[in-house]
Amino acid sequence: MRKTKFVIVFIAIVMLATLVQISVRKSEVEDLNIKGFSSPQEFRDYVIGNYPEVTISERVQTLLSSNLPEQFSSPKLEIGGGSEIERFSTTNVQVPGVDEPDIVKTDGEKLYISRKAYPIAKILPPLHFKTIVLKIFPPNEIEKLAEINVSGDLLLYSDVLILLTSDHLKGFDTKSFGEIYSIELNGSLVTARMYKGKIYVITSQYFETCPIIPLKVDGKDFVVECGRIYHPIKPIPVETIYTVAKINAKTGEVEKIISFVGNHNSVVYMSENAVYVTYYSRMPYSEVFIKFVTENGDLFPSWFVERLNKIATYDISEQAKHIEIWDSIRKLMLTMKPEERVVFENELYNRLNNFMEKKAREIERTKIWKISSEMEIVANGEIPGRLLNQFSMDEYKDFLRIAVSVGNSNDIYILDSNLKTVGSLKGFGEMERIFGVRFIGERGYVVTFRQIDPFFIIDLSDPKKPEIVGELKIPGYSSYLHPIGEKLVLGIGMENSSVKISLFDVSNPKKPEELSKFVLKEHWSEVINNHRAFLIDEKHKVFFLPASRGYVFSYEPELKLIKATETGFRAIFINDYLYIIGKKLVVFDENTWEKVAEVDISLL
Structure with a gap:
């Protein structure tokens, strides 16, 4: 039966x-x-x-x-009071220059924070979330500038703040905060x-x-x-x-x-x-x-x-x-x-x-x-197979590289500008499926998973003949892969139901190594399925990872947890200050890692 x-x-x-x-x-x-x-x-x-x-x-x-x-990373902006904003972070995106919506945006002077509502039922009156605008530089002069009675994902262009909800797109003036279009x-x-x-x-x-x-x-x-x-x-x-x-x-x-x-x-x-x-x-x-x-x-x-x-x-x-x-x-x-x-x-x-x-x-x-x-x-x-997410595709020198899972294995396909297949690599990671992909220049990094985490390095220099040149098998898996320079790749994923961070040395593509590993006592991080929640500051060699708390890690010479805040779902940097955004806005001096400001956002 x-x-x-x-x-x-x-x-x-x-x-x-x-x-x-x-x-x-x-x-x-x-x-x-x-x-x-x-x-x-x-x-x-x-x-x-x-x-x-x-x-x-x-x-x-x-x-x-x-x-x-x-x-x-970031334009230069002159502000009053003799202070100069030399750099500030932008949303972590797949393609530099192609912006993606997120719940936090900054122009170096102002911070825009929007918490989206996820309605579960229509029986009760819906919760109304808002977007708040803060003046955040210098960090000892943080103040609330405005409140917009709409929440959603944000885009920022010139002096226009764009809010995207499930059923609206609205533009607001960043000076008067009045609605421009709907x-x-x-x-x-x-x-x-x-x-x-x-x-x-x-x-x-x-x-x-x-x-x-x-x-x-x-x-x-x-x-x-x-x-x-x-x-x-x-x-x-x-x-x-x-x-x-x-x-x-x-x-x-x-x-x-x-x-x-x-x-x-x-x-x-x-x-x-x-x-x-x-x-x-x-x-x-x-x-x-x-x-x-x-x-x-x-x-x-x-x-x-x-x-x-x-x-x-x-x-x-x-x-x-x-x-x-x-x-x-x-x-x-x-x-x-x-x-x-x-x-x-x-x-x-x-x-x-x-x-x-x-x-x-x-x-x-x-x-x-x-x-x-x-x-x-x-x-x-x-092409055959099924894509994991947007990182499964990448355009490079008029070629489109695509990673797919198909049946019980995985393939890479290289397509020309007319989307005709010119090269392929078939059947790797058998009995596993793709959990993470990143194409960087003439290399592809692919993570497949079932019980262990095969980390593949693929040579894409010849579009007609992609080939695996290196492989590393370690426990767990990495869902988000982030390049650090030309020699390192950071992997964020899971191992034994806990968040795992891996630092890979890919300087020798034939012999990749896991230089360092850190397992957090956390069961999930938004970065695992949302790259926009991740922030890296290569000047200070640190990155931010949100979970039930906000975590700041250094990655040189190895992974090391240097700061943790009570809450934290996003982070930005301005000059040498790191702002962690949660229930509170906490600011650290990245040169000394001393806390220089803390503001309860809910009270503003």
């Missing part, structure tokens, strides 16, 4: 297919096998007819409960980037017809016509409509916008040259299972094979094919005696496992769209 249930659940899992898709505005994009919708009716037919299967688990339960037998997002904020004064905002929402209204600018609807909503010519599962808007950070003007169908598994990476949007897609269940049956015909009666091959020719939706296949499976099970069923289930389980692994690179795919800064599709491509 347990084996039978497992087989059915296993098959059901294969049926889950996901996807995200993007496109642009011109008819010429049909050369890329995408096009805009021609009418509201075509939109409805496509979106509703290709909605992903969401009742598979219900069908599994129905099958099991039926009457069948038991079965299966954009309502008729959906959910996915992510945003800012480059050269332009904000790239991605939102998602489910619509049943077109045209759509993804934004309202100063109360006025911003309409996207049917022809400006793009989809693959070949139908794919659709869960949501994504909209990418290019917005002037200074004025709030929506300069360009595109919309496209997709699902909820998109990964976005932005370089100085382009925005890359990916979506993960599995081969439809019907296609996978029919291929399996065709290649394993000896396991099934001829009528069953013929039946599935016939289903493959039906011009019906994927959901309808699911139903037909499930009906055939039920009929097959009814023909078996209990002892025959046991043999069949075991053979099916093993063969299906082997088939899925053998065909993993055909079944699991990631589609990639390359969008120029003018928001036009310039290339598209496809």
